[in-house]
Amino acid sequence: MSWDEALAALADGEPGAIAKGAGIDLWDLLKEEIVKPDLMVSLLNIPGAKDIAKSDNTLVIGSMATLQMIADHTDVIQVAPSLAQAAGSAASPAIRNAATLAGNLCQRPRCGYFRSLLHPCLRKGGGRCFAQDGHHQNHAIFDTEGCIATSASSLGPVLVALEAMVSVRGPGGASRTLPVEKLFLMASQNPTREVDLRTGELLERVSIPLAGTINAYHKVRARDGFDWPMVEVAVGVRIDSRGIITSGRVVLGAVAMVPWRAFETEKLLLNTKLTNDVIRKGADVAAAGARPLRDNRHKVDIVRSAVRETLEKVRRIVDGAL
Amino acid sequence: MLFTLNGKITEVSAPSMKRLLDVLREDCGLTGTKEGCGEGECGACTVLVDGLPINSCLVPFGQVQNADVKTIEGLIGHTDLQKAFVSECGAQCGICTPGMILMAAPLVERAQAEGRIPALAEVQETLAGNLCRCTGYVAIYRAIQTACGAKSEQASVISGENG
Ligand SMILES: Cc1cc2nc3c(=O)[nH]c(=O)nc-3n(C[C@H](O)[C@H](O)[C@H](O)COP(=O)(O)OP(=O)(O)OC[C@H]3O[C@@H](n4cnc5c(N)ncnc54)[C@H](O)[C@@H]3O)c2cc1C
Ligand code: SF4
Ligand code: FES
Numbered sequence: 382m383s384w385d386e387a388l389a390a391l392a393d394g395e396p397g398a399i400a401k402g403a404g405i406d407l408w409d410l411l412k413e414e415i416v417k418p419d420l421m422v423s424l425l426n427i428p429g430a431k432d433i434a435k436s437d438n439t440l441v442i443g444s445m446a447t448l449q450m451i452a453d454h455t456d457v458i459q460v461a462p463s464l465a466q467a468a469g470s471a472a473s474p475a476i477r478n479a480a481t482l483a484g485n486l487c488q489r490p491r492c493g494y495f496r497s498l499l500h501p502c503l504r505k506g507g508g509r510c511f512a513q514d515g516h517h518q519n520h521a522i523f524d525t526e527g528c529i530a531t532s533a534s535s536l537g538p539v540l541v542a543l544e545a546m547v548s549v550r551g552p553g554g555a556s557r558t559l560p561v562e563k564l565f566l567m568a569s570q571n572p573t574r575e576v577d578l579r580t581g582e583l584l585e586r587v588s589i590p591l592a593g594t595i596n597a598y599h600k601v602r603a604r605d606g607f608d609w610p611m612v613e614v615a616v617g618v619r620i621d622s623r624g625i626i627t628s629g630r631v632v633l634g635a636v637a638m639v640p641w642r643a644f645e646t647e648k649l650l651l652n653t654k655l656t657n658d659v660i661r662k663g664a665d666v667a668a669a670g671a672r673p674l675r676d677n678r679h680k681v682d683i684v685r686s687a688v689r690e691t692l693e694k695v696r697r698i699v700d701g702a703l
Numbered sequence: 704m705l706f707t708l709n710g711k712i713t714e715v716s717a718p719s720m721k722r723l724l725d726v727l728r729e730d731c732g733l734t735g736t737k738e739g740c741g742e743g744e745c746g747a748c749t750v751l752v753d754g755l756p757i758n759s760c761l762v763p764f765g766q767v768q769n770a771d772v773k774t775i776e777g778l779i780g781h782t783d784l785q786k787a788f789v790s791e792c793g794a795q796c797g798i799c800t801p802g803m804i805l806m807a808a809p810l811v812e813r814a815q816a817e818g819r820i821p822a823l824a825e826v827q828e829t830l831a832g833n834l835c836r837c838t839g840y841v842a843i844y845r846a847i848q849t850a851c852g853a854k855s856e857q858a859s860v861i862s863g864e865n866g
């Protein structure tokens with residue numbers, strides 16, 4: 382099957398046809414009747430869809446590459462070590478051997494109410510959010526007026542920090558390219574969808590600029606081994622020959638429905654060197670604008686310390702590079 | 704549908720959305736593969752597909768068409784690992800054991816080929832998705848290191864140093 386054949390099969394099956402990667406998230410959605418497809422189109426065997434290769438000025442990763450392939454690939458490790466690390470520490474080894482890049486980006490939120498047949502919440506088109514007054518320790522701290530679930534993708538924040546682009550193919554051969562940042566929808570923008578794909582559109586590949594950034598990733602989790610992140614941070618910066626930051630992104634994961642840019646921290650870093658003082662100030666403002674809930678205030682502190690840790694990692698790389 | 708099961712080309716007619724786990728246990732009669740959680744959390748259902756450990760509770764049967772599937776019943780050539788699980792008491796109730804062994808098998812194979820004993824941290828990371836409620840893990844780690852050539856006493860020293 383080719384991309385065009387997959388797109389045609391999806392278009393023919395409308396409504397009720399759905400694309401499938403490894404199906405890890407889809408199983409769960411099927412069990413809880415969140416999706417009830419008549420037809421699933423597996424993209425796993427599309428030739429080239431798992432390829433990872435340098436081309437021109439970018440590192441291109443096919444959307445069906447598995448998390449383990451991404452973690453182990455020498456070009457990824459060289460150009461985007463933060464991505465290799467995020468992919469290599471998401472889920473468990475056996476899941477990483479199957480889970481795909483596109484499935485990771487498009488997976489639905491892990492909110493327990495969302496995943497339960499008994500709770501017709503906002504995200505399923507229902508009238509209320511059960512987490513607002515219920516269990517929300519792991520929920521959002523930004524954009525917390527309506528649905529407060531967080532994006533489950535660990536790769537999302539890293540790809541945003543790396544200024545990656547995603548190529549999307551649509552029905553009838555239409556294709557478009559957009560920044561990964563624009564793929565995600567804030568809960569307040571759209572309470573029922575997480576990614577901005579139109580009906581029948583598919584993620585084909587992700588491209589990361591080679592003239593890249595110094596980048597680092599840090600994940601805070603409750604258990605050391607195999608656990609979802611409480612907070613994760615991805616940073617990508619460009620520096621000049623004196624070590625002064627000329628551009629940079631600081632992106633938080635597991636705190637909102639989108640990879641959340643810490644703009645205040647980014648502003649503070651610009652035109653500075655990563656001194657102790659800059660790192661401390663940058664970490665202090667990383668949670669600016671947070672509106673945590675009754676039971677997840679701890680995440681605000683975790684954001685600050687995780688940003689500090691990540692910036693310190695970046696400094697160690699910068700020191701090594703100069 | 705055709706696939707290779709423990710080295711033999713096998714034809715099974717089962718719905719393509721049936722879980723590989725259930726096809727193995729119900730249609731193929733191979734009950735060595737266990738179900739713990741059914742959600743990717745415990746690793747009891749681990750089998751090798753084209754040489755890579757995956758959770759068979761999360762794989763639709765249709766996905767293994769023409770693939771090479773290996774279950775605990777087919778794990779010949781890894782007797783070192785199986786013997787080490789016995790000698791080091793790596794199994795108690797045994798529910799997690801087939802998954803543990805299949806998860807560790809590629810690591811043991813690699814380490815044996817390279818003539819090295821994997822450090823505790825590497826063994827732990829490999830088994831991060833495999834839960835055991837009986838052994839407390841230490842005996843399992845020791846079994847894997849022993850299978851790679853560590854003397855039993857040496858294996859515990861290796862765990863002592865790293866953990
Ligand atoms: C126990 C457990 C722990 C986990 N821990 C983590 C973690 O720590 N961090 C993390 O990031 N993830 C984690 N995950 C999630 C895991 O990474 C995802 O479930 C997985 O990546 C989904 O990939 P898939 O190929 O199976 O997707 P599928 O289930 O096949 O698809 C998921 C969604 O993506 C859509 N889709 C698939 N391919 C395309 C495409 N090409 N274009 C458009 N849409 C597409 C499907 O229609 C579906 O809606 C965990 C999962 C489990 C079960
Ligand atoms: S947080 Fe979102 S997904 Fe969870 S119950 Fe509220 S509306 Fe539903
Ligand atoms: S039964 Fe498959 S991971 Fe637990």
Ligand code: FES
Nearest residue numbers: 795799835836837
């Ligand atoms: S031996 Fe009982 S679960 Fe591991």
